[in-house]
Amino acid sequence: MSLTADVEAPLESLLGRIEAREDELVALTRDLIRFPTVNPPGDEYGPCAEYLGERLKRRGFEVTYVRAEGAPGDSDRHPRINVIARRAGSRPGPCVHFNGHIDVVEPGLGWSLDPFEGVVKDGKVWGRGACDMKGGLAAAVIAAEALIDSGLDLPGAIEISGTADEESGGYGGVAYLAERGWFSRPRVDHVIIPEPLNVDRVCIGHRGVWWAEIETRGRIAHGSMPFLGDSAIRHMHAVTDRIERELYPVLAQRRSDMPVVPEGARQSTLNINSIHGGQAERPGNGLPSPLVADSCRMVIDRRFLIEEPLDEVRAEVRGILESLSRERAGFDYVLRELFAVAPVMADRDGPVASATACAVRKVLGREPQFICSPGTYDQKHVDRIGKLRDCIAYGPGVLDLAHQPDEWVGIDDMVAAAKVMALATLALLTAP
Numbered sequence: 001m002s003l004t005a006d007v008e009a010p011l012e013s014l015l016g017r018i019e020a021r022e023d024e025l026v027a028l029t030r031d032l033i034r035f036p037t038v039n040p041p042g043d044e045y046g047p048c049a050e051y052l053g054e055r056l057k058r059r060g061f062e063v064t065y066v067r068a069e070g071a072p073g074d075s076d077r078h079p080r081i082n083v084i085a086r087r088a089g090s091r092p093g094p095c096v097h098f099n100g101h102i103d104v105v106e107p108g109l110g111w112s113l114d115p116f117e118g119v120v121k122d123g124k125v126w127g128r129g130a131c132d133m134k135g136g137l138a139a140a141v142i143a144a145e146a147l148i149d150s151g152l153d154l155p156g157a158i159e160i161s162g163t164a165d166e167e168s169g170g171y172g173g174v175a176y177l178a179e180r181g182w183f184s185r186p187r188v189d190h191v192i193i194p195e196p197l198n199v200d201r202v203c204i205g206h207r208g209v210w211w212a213e214i215e216t217r218g219r220i221a222h223g224s225m226p227f228l229g230d231s232a233i234r235h236m237h238a239v240t241d242r243i244e245r246e247l248y249p250v251l252a253q254r255r256s257d258m259p260v261v262p263e264g265a266r267q268s269t270l271n272i273n274s275i276h277g278g279q280a281e282r283p284g285n286g287l288p289s290p291l292v293a294d295s296c297r298m299v300i301d302r303r304f305l306i307e308e309p310l311d312e313v314r315a316e317v318r319g320i321l322e323s324l325s326r327e328r329a330g331f332d333y334v335l336r337e338l339f340a341v342a343p344v345m346a347d348r349d350g351p352v353a354s355a356t357a358c359a360v361r362k363v364l365g366r367e368p369q370f371i372c373s374p375g376t377y378d379q380k381h382v383d384r385i386g387k388l389r390d391c392i393a394y395g396p397g398v399l400d401l402a403h404q405p406d407e408w409v410g411i412d413d414m415v416a417a418a419k420v421m422a423l424a425t426l427a428l429l430t431a432p
Ligand SMILES: [Zn+2]
Pocket: 101, 132, 133, 166, 195, 196, 377
């Protein structure tokens, strides 16, 4: 951003305007935290979306509510309600869209304070969703409102959406909206998702995901005579043994040019999410009967790099299973794909990434870091369904605190992020 003397003064007053709204920013964050929008099952989406929509309507936004009918989990009891607000500027121009998910994961155990009260203490707002990502959404709202009130000429349009279900894949949220044109040109040009990636980092994408279930099959028999059956659990042991000895060392060697953080995620990874073999245990319900397991299922979570084609990721696992079929007597398997998302990476020299980086330099006085996220977020739907490449994640909050007990967001960070968002939006709207 090149700043001449005559734009410097209005910009300073814009930043001052945001600083003056710190209390309002905190209040908005607390209000959002007080809606326990826990997903699953998807509680309180309607009231939370409406709260946001009504606020923005009062600031001149045109507000639309979209229920993702038929999306996974959508029901009259738990409707997937999304809100999209748009404010058209003085004349036609580009549209900058801020998208925040309104759902949060369940609080879980280990909290030292009420997760849905929005406690303010030690310069932080505490609660489930404070960091991931109601603090970021509140910062975007304050940034947009301060811009609108600044009197600066704003062509184009500013949009803010609060969407459902990001924590469960985004199908009742951004995916549903993207399929209906809400995240595509010509309606939208640039998207900023205020996920908690730390206030001085610009996140340009994420690794890919491949989830699969492997089932090994055996033959049931009496547990006292296992030689009469064929244990599916022992077959699965052979699978995990191969993964351990052959696949992990190979994955650890595969490094990416994607700037993934933390450093350990800059390679391919595979997690074994679960293994279930034989009869289900029923704790407190007597002893199970003695049986040789005729089925064993394992769910794997493979995270892959932009350099790895998805077909090769699949073939690698199938290769292990096929070779066991040849080598191991009685080995029988089924491989079911559960979920696949391609890696995405926006251009770090593209408009939204560079405008945001520039604003970080101006507001924080330090060099921003370009990163990629180890896990996916709604950028995948903007990119893949909306075909909109100019999308990044940028927001306040410490990534490591997401989904943890005693989650918090720093008030200073929220104010700084709101300033960055306002400057970036201004630059994008007024770009020649
Ligand atoms: Zn999030």
